Amino acid sequence: MSATHPILRLESVSKHFGGLRVVEDLNLAVRRGVRTALIGPNGAGKTTVFNLITGVFPVDAGRILLDGVDITATSSHLRIGHGIARSFQNIRLMPHLSTLENVMVGQHCRNRGVRGVLQPVNLVPRNRWREAARAALVDAGLIEYERSTVGNLPYGVQKRIELVRALMAQPRLLLLDEPAAGLNPAETEALQAQLEKICIGGLTVLVVEHDMHFVGALCEDVIVLDFGRKIAEGSPEDIRRNPLVQEIYLGAPVAQPMERHSACSA
C-alpha cells in the first residue's frame, strides 16, 4: 500500500535562482508512515526542496502532490493546514514570545477564522488550547521552560521546542531540517528519543541530516541529492554501500574537490 500511495510526491520539480539550477527535474516520493532521510553534500538543494514543499518559494516547473492532492499552487500559509509542518535549519523561534506561546503558534492553523483568532489563550487559565500546549510541553519534558523567554534557553532545548511547535499543527508529514546539527551528544540523544516517541503514532517524517549515525538509527529510506538531482535512493545500508554516493558524498575517492567546493554556496 505504502509503495503505491506515497504521502508526498514531487514530479519533475525544478527551481532556478538566476542562472543557478538549485533543483533540477527532481522526482521523489515519500512513503506513508516511513521515516525518510534526504541527504547530500552542502549546496545539493536539500533545504530548497523543503522550501518548495512548504511554499516558501514557488516551483519553476513540476508538481507537488500531498496525498494525491496537487498543492503546487497552494499559498504557503495554507499548506500547514494540509498537514505539512516543518522545523528549520537554524532555529526560528519567536524571540519575543515565551516557550508556551511559541508552542501555541503551532496551533494557529487549527484555530483560524475570527473565533479561532479570538481564543482567549492568555486570559482564561484553563483554556483548552493553552492546556493542550502545556500537555505537549510536559510530554516533551520541557514544561520547566514554559514561561521562559526562548532566546535565553540552551540551543538543544530550543531545537526541541521547535519540534513541539511543529507537532502542535498535528501534521501528516513532518519536515525536519538538520534537527541534530549543533547538538552535543546528550542533546542528540534526547532529540532522538523524542523523535522515536512521536513516530510511534505513524507520523511520516522527511529529515535532512548530515549525521549518518542519526540517519541510520532513525530512517528506513534514504534519498541522495547532488546538484539538485536525485542520484540514489534506498535503505541506509544500500546507500552506505552505493559507490556513487561514497564518491560524491562520503568522499571516498576524492574526485575534484575544487569543483565540489564551488557548488557549496547555494
Place this chain on the structure above:
Amino acid sequence: MSGYLEGVLVLLAVNVVFAYGGFLPLAAGQLNLGLAGFAAIGAYSSAYLSNVFKLPPLIAIAFAGIVAGAVALIVAAPVLRTRGIYLALATFALGQIVQAIILNLEVVGGAAGYPVAAFIRLPAIAATATVVVALVWLLFATRFGIAVTAVHDDETVADLMGIDVRAFQVAAFALGSAIAGVGGGLYAHHHFSFIEAQYFNISLSITIVLYVLLGGTQTVFGPLLGAAVFTLLPEVLRASANWRYVAFAAALIVLMALRPEGLVTGAQLRRLLGLARAQPRHAEVAAALPKEPSG
C-alpha cells in the same frame, strides 16, 4: 479638583489612547508615522458629526474611530506593500496628505480651524480611555496577540505556521488607526475645543511612537507607562521653567541608552511576576550561534 490637575489628567487620558493607537502597528513591526493623520480624521469627523448632526460627543467619538479605521483599511493595500523605512516614509506622507486636505476643506474651516461646540469632561474622557486600554489588553490576551507578535518576530515562519501575515498586518494597522481616531475625537471634544490641522503634524506622530517605543512594544503595559511618564514628566519638570525641555530630552536619551527595548519588556515582566524559572546559564551559547535564515 483644580483646573490644572483636570487639564493634565485629560491630556494623560488622550495621550494614553494615542499610545495604544501607536502600539498596535508597532507590535506588528510597523513604524507608522501617519498616526497624527488618523487622529486628525477622527478629530474632524467627530467634530463634524457633533456640530452638524448634533450627535452626542461619545457617539461621535465612536464614529470617529470607525471612520479612521475605514480610511486605514482603504489605504492599507498600497501603504503596507512597503516595509521598514519605506513604510515609515509612506505613512509620513499619508499624514501630510491628510493634513493638507483638511487645510483646504472649507466645510471644516480650512486653515482657520474648526470650533467644536459640544464637549465632555474628565470622567467621560477617562472612561473612554479605560475602555480602549481594556479592549486592547483583552485582544492581546487572545491568539491575536501571539499571532501579531509572531508576525513582528519572523514573517516567514509565521506564514509557514499558517498565520495569514497580510491579514494581521492590515488588522493591526487599521485597529491602531481607529484607536488614534478615537484619541483625535477625545481631543476634539475636551473642553473649549478648537481644532486646527496644524496640531496634527509629524511631531504628534513621532511623540506617539515615542510613548510606545520608550514604554516598550512587547507588552500591553508599555504604552500605558510610556504615555504616563512622558505626559507627567514635563509637568514635574515645570519647576525648572525654561530648562524643562532640555531636561526632558536628556531624560529621553538616558532612557534609550539604559533600556533600549523600552521600560517594560516581556522577559522582565515574566521575571517581575516571579513566574520565570532560573535558567539563562547557556545564554552565551545561544547568542553565539548563527540565526540567519536558512539558505
